[in-house]
Every structure is written in structure tokens, then in C-alpha cells.
Amino acid sequence: xxKIMFGSKSHLTVRDNHLFMEDVDCAALAEQFGTxxxxxxxxxxxxxxxxxxxxxxxxxxxxxxxxxxxxxVLKIAAEEGMGADVFSGGELFLARLAGMAREKILYNGNxxxxxxxxxxIEAGVRMSVDSREELDYxxxxxxxxxxxxxxxxxxxxxxxxxxxxxxxTGLKTSKFGIPAAQVAETYRKAIDLPGxxxxxxxxxxxxxxxxxxxxxxxxxxxxxxxxxxxAAGGKIQTIDLGGGLGIQYHPxxxxxxxxxxxxxxxxxxxxRCQDLGISPKLVLEPGRSIIADTTLxxxxxxxxxxxxxxxxxxxxGFNVLARPMLYDSYHHVVVANRAALPPEETYTVVGPICExxxxxxxxxxxxxxxxxxxxxxxxxxxxxxxxxxxxNGQPRPAEVLVSGKGVEVMRRSEDYxxxxxxxxxxxRLL
Ligand code: LLP
Numbered sequence: 001x002x003k004i005m006f007g008s009k010s011h012l013t014v015r016d017n018h019l020f021m022e023d024v025d026c027a028a029l030a031e032q033f034g035t036x037x038x039x040x041x042x043x044x045x046x047x048x049x050x051x052x053x054x055x056x057x058x059x060x061x062x063x064x065x066x067x068x069x070x071x072x073v074l075k076i077a078a079e080e081g082m083g084a085d086v087f088s089g090g091e092l093f094l095a096r097l098a099g100m101a102r103e104k105i106l107y108n109g110n111x112x113x114x115x116x117x118x119x120x121i122e123a124g125v126r127m128s129v130d131s132r133e134e135l136d137y138x139x140x141x142x143x144x145x146x147x148x149x150x151x152x153x154x155x156x157x158x159x160x161x162x163x164x165x166x167x168x169t170g171l172k173t174s175k176f177g178i179p180a181a182q183v184a185e186t187y188r189k190a191i192d193l194p195g196x197x198x199x200x201x202x203x204x205x206x207x208x209x210x211x212x213x214x215x216x217x218x219x220x221x222x223x224x225x226x227x228x229x230x231a232a233g234g235k236i237q238t239i240d241l242g243g244g245l246g247i248q249y250h251p252x253x254x255x256x257x258x259x260x261x262x263x264x265x266x267x268x269x270x271x272r273c274q275d276l277g278i279s280p281k282l283v284l285e286p287g288r289s290i291i292a293d294t295t296l297x298x299x300x301x302x303x304x305x306x307x308x309x310x311x312x313x314x315x316x317g318f319n320v321l322a323r324p325m326l327y328d329s330y331h332h333v334v335v336a337n338r339a340a341l342p343p344e345e346t347y348t349v350v351g352p353i354c355e356x357x358x359x360x361x362x363x364x365x366x367x368x369x370x371x372x373x374x375x376x377x378x379x380x381x382x383x384x385x386x387x388x389x390x391x392n393g394q395p396r397p398a399e400v401l402v403s404g405k406g407v408e409v410m411r412r413s414e415d416y417x418x419x420x421x422x423x424x425x426x427x428r429l430l
Pocket of ligand 1: 204207245323
């Protein structure tokens with residue numbers, strides 16, 4: 001058995017020229033289920049979660065449901081002891097259904113409707129309040145509902161995470177959070193407001209962060225704010241430092257592990273808590289670093305075209321995997337049915353969508369490509385299916401779970417009837 005995958009992708013191997021996930025042949029999966037197809041390794045998922053538990057034994061870890069909202073994934077995360085970071089009523093619905101404990105769910109969001117506030121109050125989950133204005137809306141809604149919402153405050157710590165600008169969330173200019181200088185005063189105000197009980201602080205500085213120093217900077221700023229809150233008479237039970245740890249998408253770009261993150265932030269968190277005489281629960285909200293590398297997306301070649309460059313046109317486009325189009329992101333490509341062959345030519349992999357930007361992979365050195373070959377786009381588990389759409393009349397693909405030799409369907413592929421879901425034609429047009 002030959003391990004070809006870079007980094008620590010031990011769940012992916014090449015056997016007899018085929019790419020395997022655990023003990024399952026990916027080319028055979030493409031034949032059995034058709035493509036495009038998302039394929040997830042259960043053992044890798046559990047391993048990733050356990051790496052967080054080992055690195056942060058005392059912290060709660062909330063899985064960021066936005067990264068992957070498949071019920072099977074959420075159930076496994078719940079079974080492994082994770083809670084959930086939810087960003088909408090829909091994600092709250094999924095997390096509750098998956099069995100996540102209500103005390104381990106945080107409802108985040110910078111734009112929650114009154115109905116969503118009510119839903120969170122009824123579900124008894126904590127909310128992260130994004131502005132002074134939201135504090136007032138929520139206090140009113142909770143008082144009317146006769147409930148009490150436990151709240152954290154989303155802090156804008158003004159930290160540059162050195163990542164793609166579209167996924168940097170803790171910059172001063174970003175739409176998220178309360179400016180650091182306003183937090184203590186807002187906390188103080190909340191103590192006296194009806195319907196709300198302030199219990200902590202929250203931040204999230206961005207995603208796909210490959211250097212631990214911005215996390216340390218954010219932790220330190222959060223502790224400065226905690227100190228102001230304590231001085232203003234606030235009690236802090238929870239400090240949530242968000243998600244954001246990056247993964248190794250590219251063979252030459254290694255990523256820190258949960259243990260590296262722990263080494264960067266735990267000493268700051270512990271020392272500063274001790275100085276302040278407080279012992280809040282630390283919370284983290286990882287999404288990508290839990291689920292991205294568990295999953296690959298299989299897509300078949302419909303056409304090989306030699307034009308001004310060599311194009312490989314596959315059956316998945318940005319409708320299936322939006323990240324390359326949105327963030328110019330790199331996903332490593334492996335030819336699943338000829339995985340041991342050496343690279344011979346340079347290809348650009350494009351999808352079937354009627355837009356020039358529908359490019360999955362630019363200028364990759366691959367073996368000679370043929371119609372019918374199956375490409376695996378690696379590290380597609382985070383913000384992959386969860387960002388998929390039906391654009392261009394494309395039903396969404398299936399998702400399967402691999403465990404050892406076993407394969408189970410997590411989500412069947414949509415057929416054309418899904419394109420009609422929810423549609424009504426006014427009777428006068430029938
Ligand atoms: N907590 C909050 C409040 C968040 O906004 C996010 C992600 C997370 C946790 C999880 O972050 P992670 O550990 O996954 O980095 N679609 C983009 C990523 C958007 C991230 C949005 N927030 C992408 O495909 O790169």
C-alpha cells in the first residue's frame with residue numbers, strides 16, 4: 001500500500017493505481033453512485049474531533065454547522081461530545097435534531113430576525129449578541145416572551161488574521177461584533193436589562209488561518225476586555241474564541257494543528273483568568289479543521305479539450321464546490337482511477353456551468369486525461385456541499401460515508417423533481 005497524500009491524510013491511499021478512502025475504492029464509488037459525489041471518512045472525522053479534545057481537554061468545542069450541515073456529520077460530532085455554533089434558525093433546527101445538547105449550542109449571527117430570537121429563547125440556547133442595538137431588540141422580545149436569554153457578546157477585536165479578505169471576520173472594518181471599546185459598557189448595561197443575562201464574551205477572527213499568532217493576539221485582546229467587564233461588575237462564565245484554524249490544502253502549505261493552537265492560546269487564557277480571579281469555560285468553534293480533510297468530491301470528465309490551454313471539463317462546477325470560484329482557493333486534484341501515474345500535462349479543470357469563472361483547478365500537472373476519468377477534489381468537506389446550489393438546473397449531488405470497507409448514503413442525489421421543490425405555478429398559467 002502506497003501512501004501518496006501529503007500532510008497527515010492517512011485515510012487516503014493509492015492501491016493498484018486507484019485512490020482509496022479508508023478501504024473503499026473511490027473509482028468504484030463513482031461507478032456505483034454516479035458523480036458528482038461527496039465522500040466522507042468517518043474515522044478521519046472522529047480522529048479530528050479527538051485531536052481537539054486532546055489539545056483542549058477542558059474546553060467545550062462547538063462544531064460550526066455552516067461548514068457542513070449533513071445530519072450524519074452532526075450526529076457523529078454530537079456523539080463525540082461536540083456542541084454546535086449555529087448561525088441561523090435552520091442551523092439551530094439541524095443541531096437540535098442531531099441531538100446536540102442545548103447548553104452546548106451557541107446561536108451566533110449579526111442579523112437575527114425576531115422570529116429567530118424567539119426560536120432561540122424557546123429552545124433555551126445561548127445567543128451571541130452582535131450589537132448594542134440587538135441587545136435592546138432581544139431584551140424586549142425575551143421580556144415579552146416571558147423568557148430569559150443567556151447572552152454572550154460578539155466582540156470585534158480588530159485583529160488581522162492574514163487570510164482571504166472575504167473570510168476575515170475580526171477586522172475593525174468587518175460587519176461582525178461590537179467594537180472592543182464599547183463592550184464593557186454594553187455588558188454593564190445588559191446586567192440591568194430585563195429578559196437577558198450576560199454570561200460571556202465571544203469572538204471569531206476569520207477562517208483558514210495558517211499562523212497561530214493572530215489567535216494569540218485575539219485571546220489577549222479578549223482577556224483585556226474580560227478585565228474591563230469584570231471591573232464593570234460583570235460575571236464571565238464563558239469565553240468563546242471562535243473557530244478559524246486552517247488546514248493544509250496545498251502540499252507546500254502546512255497548517256498548524258489543534259495542539260499548536262492550544263500552545264498559542266491556553267497559556268494566555270489560563271494566566272489572565274488567574275490574574276482576574278475568574279474561571280470561565282473556554283469554548284472553541286472549529287468547522288473547517290474538523291471536517292474539511294475528511295471529505296473529497298468525485299467528479300467525472302465529460303470532455304478533454306486542447307485549446308489555448310488544455311481544458312478538462314468535469315460534471316461538477318461551482319454549483320457543487322463554490323470555493324475555488326469564490327476565494328480562488330486551491331483543492332488538490334487526484335485522478336481517482338489512475339492515481340499512481342506520473343503527471344504528464346498541464347490542465348485546467350472547469351465545470352459545466354455557463355460562466356467563465358467556473359474553474360475548479362488551474363494549471364495542474366496531471367497524467368494524460370480522458371473522457372470518463374474520475375477526479376477527486378480533496379479537502380472538500382468544509383463549505384463544500386453546504387454551499388452547493390442548483391444553479392444552471394443542476395440537482396445537488398449525493399453524499400456517502402465511508403467507514404472501513406463500509407459505504408452508507410448520507411444524502412441521496414437530487415433528481416430533476418428537486419428543481420421544482422416548493423414551486424407553484426399560478427393556476428391562471430396552467
Ligand atoms: N464561528 C463563527 C462565528 C464563524 O463565523 C465561523 C465561520 C466559524 C466559527 C467556523 O470557522 P472555521 O473553523 O470553519 O474556519 N465559506 C468560507 C468560510 C466562511 C467562514 C465563515 N465563518 C470558505 O469556504 O472558506
